[in-house]
Amino acid sequence: GENVEQHPSTLSVQEGDSAVIKCTYSDSASNYFPWYKQELGKRPQLIIDIRSNVGEKKDQRIAVTLNKTAKHFSLHITETQPEDSAVYFCAASVNGANNLFFGTGTRLTVIP
Amino acid sequence: EAQVTQNPRYLITVTGKKLTVTCSQNMNHEYMSWYRQDPGLGLRQIYYSMNVEVTDKGDVPEGYKVSRKEKRNFPLILESPSPNQTSLYFCASRLAGSMTGELFFGEGSRLTVL
Numbered sequence: 001g002e003n004v005e006q007h008p009s010t011l012s013v014q015e016g017d018s019a020v021i022k023c024t025y026s027d028s029a030s031n032y033f034p035w036y037k038q039e040l041g042k043r044p045q046l047i048i049d050i051r052s053n054v055g056e057k058k059d060q061r062i063a064v065t066l067n068k069t070a071k072h073f074s075l076h077i078t079e080t081q082p083e084d085s086a087v088y089f090c091a092a093s094v095n096g097a098n099n100l101f102f103g104t105g106t107r108l109t110v111i112p
Numbered sequence: 113e114a115q116v117t118q119n120p121r122y123l124i125t126v127t128g129k130k131l132t133v134t135c136s137q138n139m140n141h142e143y144m145s146w147y148r149q150d151p152g153l154g155l156r157q158i159y160y161s162m163n164v165e166v167t168d169k170g171d172v173p174e175g176y177k178v179s180r181k182e183k184r185n186f187p188l189i190l191e192s193p194s195p196n197q198t199s200l201y202f203c204a205s206r207l208a209g210s211m212t213g214e215l216f217f218g219e220g221s222r223l224t225v226l
Binding site: 001006009034036042043044045046089099100101102103104105 | 145147152153154155156157160170171202214215217218219220
């Protein structure tokens, strides 16, 4: 099955700085890449996703980039705020989201 | 309100005592899945179901059973729990058959096996 690796496992940034989280995947057939945010004590929730026919997608302060050749994708958060502090999970799947394979998560801390 | 509901939210049990964690969704989703979350290991899939009476193993199915007799319900059964099954469990659902689609998670069930 698909293997998704995520780095770093923890990340601390000053408020207002940018944060970047990177993931790699193993199955070249994967074509859907969502990112989930899990606040402390809460359930994971989708924040952004990208399909393999798109190289970049942006939604306000967050963006995701995809490099199919290198089989890696990244989450970019600009102008970070304390409420961005959470655990972020990347995921990948083949043929849509029927079976999502998650990375191990990145704990992001935004320091006020 | 669209939601995935899990019960119980918290449970402490002893080794070998059978338990069931229920999961119900009200969104008419075909696809349902169970994950366990452990520190440093992320979300690992236990079992999933594409529709009624259709279930399949995920990455870590050992020690677990599931059933899908109704579209809205997908219970997770631990026949003989062991301490290594102490974890945070999430049920999730989504519409099947589309290329993309949000996976909706329940609020989680924290299980401790002594």
